[in-house]
Amino acid sequence: MLKNPAAKYRPFTPVHVTDPTFARTWPDQVIARPPIWMSTDLRDGNQALFEPMDAERKMRMFKTLVAIGFKEIEVAFPSASQTDFDFVRELIEGGHIPDDVTIEVLTQARDHLIRRTFESLRGARRAIVHLYNATAPNFRRIVFDTDQAGVKAIAIEHARLIRDCAATQPDTEWVFQYSPEVFTGTELDFAREVCDAVTEVWQPTPERKCIINLPATVEMGTPNYYADQIEWMHTRLARRDSIILSVHPHNDRGCAVAAAELAVMAGADRVEGCLFGNGERTGNVDVVTLALNLYSQGVDPGLDFSRINDVARTVEHCTQLPIHPRHPYVGDLVFTAFSGSHQDAIKKGLAVQQADAIWEVPYLPIDPADVGRTYDSIIRVNSQSGKGGIAYLLETEVGLVMPRRLQVEFSGAVQRITDATGGEMTASALWQVFSREYLEATAPVRYVGHHLFEAAQERQGIALTVDIGGATRELRGEGNGPIDATVDALRQAGFDAAVQHYEEHSLGKGADARAVAYVEMTVPGRPGATFGVGVHGNIITASVLAVVSGINRSQAGAAVPAAAQASAP
Ligand SMILES: CC(=O)SCCNC(=O)CCNC(=O)[C@H](O)C(C)(C)COP(=O)(O)OP(=O)(O)OC[C@H]1O[C@@H](n2cnc3c(N)ncnc32)[C@H](O)[C@@H]1OP(=O)(O)O
Numbered sequence: 001m002l003k004n005p006a007a008k009y010r011p012f013t014p015v016h017v018t019d020p021t022f023a024r025t026w027p028d029q030v031i032a033r034p035p036i037w038m039s040t041d042l043r044d045g046n047q048a049l050f051e052p053m054d055a056e057r058k059m060r061m062f063k064t065l066v067a068i069g070f071k072e073i074e075v076a077f078p079s080a081s082q083t084d085f086d087f088v089r090e091l092i093e094g095g096h097i098p099d100d101v102t103i104e105v106l107t108q109a110r111d112h113l114i115r116r117t118f119e120s121l122r123g124a125r126r127a128i129v130h131l132y133n134a135t136a137p138n139f140r141r142i143v144f145d146t147d148q149a150g151v152k153a154i155a156i157e158h159a160r161l162i163r164d165c166a167a168t169q170p171d172t173e174w175v176f177q178y179s180p181e182v183f184t185g186t187e188l189d190f191a192r193e194v195c196d197a198v199t200e201v202w203q204p205t206p207e208r209k210c211i212i213n214l215p216a217t218v219e220m221g222t223p224n225y226y227a228d229q230i231e232w233m234h235t236r237l238a239r240r241d242s243i244i245l246s247v248h249p250h251n252d253r254g255c256a257v258a259a260a261e262l263a264v265m266a267g268a269d270r271v272e273g274c275l276f277g278n279g280e281r282t283g284n285v286d287v288v289t290l291a292l293n294l295y296s297q298g299v300d301p302g303l304d305f306s307r308i309n310d311v312a313r314t315v316e317h318c319t320q321l322p323i324h325p326r327h328p329y330v331g332d333l334v335f336t337a338f339s340g341s342h343q344d345a346i347k348k349g350l351a352v353q354q355a356d357a358i359w360e361v362p363y364l365p366i367d368p369a370d371v372g373r374t375y376d377s378i379i380r381v382n383s384q385s386g387k388g389g390i391a392y393l394l395e396t397e398v399g400l401v402m403p404r405r406l407q408v409e410f411s412g413a414v415q416r417i418t419d420a421t422g423g424e425m426t427a428s429a430l431w432q433v434f435s436r437e438y439l440e441a442t443a444p445v446r447y448v449g450h451h452l453f454e455a456a457q458e459r460q461g462i463a464l465t466v467d468i469g470g471a472t473r474e475l476r477g478e479g480n481g482p483i484d485a486t487v488d489a490l491r492q493a494g495f496d497a498a499v500q501h502y503e504e505h506s507l508g509k510g511a512d513a514r515a516v517a518y519v520e521m522t523v524p525g526r527p528g529a530t531f532g533v534g535v536h537g538n539i540i541t542a543s544v545l546a547v548v549s550g551i552n553r554s555q556a557g558a559a560v561p562a563a564a565q566a567s568a569p
């Protein structure tokens with residue numbers, strides 16, 4: 001890279017420098033309704049592929065665009081190839097175009113290409129013929145080897161030919177569209193001069209409008225510059241009431257979505273783009289993001305992405321290009337949170353969100369369900385996660401509703417693993433860790449069985465059979481309930497502890513339902529509390545197991561008590 005890029009690159013010239021009388025109003029505008037959408041997936045998107053779509057892919061893309069709700073679809077550059085020409089014929093002759101959908105085709109400003117274009121459209125009910133020629137200074141000089149008058153003459157001459165060709169096919173309702181290619185790099189007054197000259201030929205009326213499309217063929221400046229250019233044209237074009245003002249942003253600087261939104265605020269009526277931003281180089285503007293941005297503001301975009309994954313798979317099939325996992329609204333990871341505080345907020349948000357209320361779940365700009373995504377993969381657990389995500393996954397996938405302090409305790413165990421492995425943990429991996437940590441600890445005490453009996457003064461008695469260090473022991477205890485009695489029995493073997501908190505709930509439903517019991521225990525002489533967990537088909541057994549689990553966990557690293565050793569055979 002150059003130390004002094006100014007030696008090679010020119011900065012963009014702001015509109016107010018070339019026209020000091022210009023006073024922008026777009027920053028105060030709010031987009032309250034959608035623009036007219038035009039999909040150019042089958043033209044600009046198609047011309048940018050390693051392998052342009054074949055007939056099957058084109059038809060599949062066309063039907064998908066129709067199903068989404070596009071009413072204007074640029075279907076081909078018919079004079080470019082037989083495939084494109086045949087596709088237009090197939091759409092018309094095969095009756096594939098719904099009455100409320102208008103097809104559009106592109107042509108260069110060259111006689112034989114225009115004539116071939118009209119041939120492809122024979123029999124169409126309604127069609128938009130899109131004429132373009134580059135108007136920017138470097139194109140005038142390098143591509144056309146001409147001056148302003150020369151490129152203006154090309155536009156006028158071929159606008160006339162289009163008008164005349166259309167007159168020979170009067171059964172079709174024609175709409176004309178003109179694009180001064182590389183509008184973003186064209187002197188504004190010259191762009192206006194050429195557009196005015198074209199509309200002078202076409203003589204549009206408020207009832208039969210033509211389309212003037214102002215492409216950011218190459219995105220050259222910040223989106224506010226594009227908005228200024230659009231507002232300048234919007235307020236200065238001749239026959240404005242007879243023009244649908246269209247924009248066509250590309251994404252060279254990564255700002256196409258912003259440019260399109262600001263352009264609509266600046267007076268554009270229509271936006272051309274592609275699904276998920278396919279298109280030349282860095283792509284055309286992503287119409288899906290634009291539409292769902294509107295949706296997230298409470299504005300119906302008029303395009304239906306309620307099955308966005310299906311649309312994504314179709315686009316990937318047709319373009320043979322992958323969609324990035326972080327692509328807005330559609331990427332595999334965009335409704336996923338890895339970091340702990342995000343997971344915690346999402347979990348809390350989802351818990352309180354009412355189905356018919358204003359969406360307020362933190363970190364998720366829209367409800368994933370609205371675009372056919374599920375909550376399943378929202379929360380994932382890795383080394384950046386905290387207790388919230390872990391608890392959410394175990395609750396939704398396994399049915400475990402952990403007490404809050406257990407969540408904190410268990411997240412430490414998970415953290416040690418994710419720190420060591422660096423990887424993600426699925427719900428089933430978390431359950432394995434949980435089982436190992438709480439349910440499978442059998443030392444120093446392994447539960448063998450128990451039976452309850454009534455002790456004196458209506459107290460609960462327990463005969464608890466355990467294995468300690470390989471020796472089977474029967475411990476007897478009493479208490480005001482089974483848990484208290486189990487604690488008492490284990491005390492006989494030297495395992496002293498007190499239960500501070502107890503919770504139990506069912507795991508699963510119906511005949512297969514089991515109970516899960518959580519006990520929080522303290523041990524004399526040891527700081528803090530420890531959890532024990534038991535899972536069993538019988539709720540009492542689950543509680544007894546929870547106490548044994550708590551004893552084992554609280555004994556980790558401690559010497560086996562003398563009472564336990566003394567009585568071992
Ligand atoms: C910004 C855009 O996306 S514009 C759309 C671009 N899309 C495509 O080009 C895809 C389809 N294109 C094609 O199949 C071919 O390029 C065709 C059929 C249009 C033309 O093919 P060819 O005649 O062989 O020309 P080629 O592909 O080399 O294009 C360059 C020629 O087009 C001319 N040209 C470029 N744009 C225009 C225009 N809008 N109007 C008139 N001529 C133009 C150039 O001056 C050049 O002419 P030259 O050969 O006399 O120097």
Ligand SMILES: CC(C)C(=O)C(=O)O
Nearest residue numbers: 132179181182215217
């Ligand atoms: C043909 C025109 C509209 C185009 O695709 C562009 O300028 O990007």
Ligand SMILES: [Mg+2]
Nearest residue numbers: 044217248280
């Ligand atoms: Mg383009």
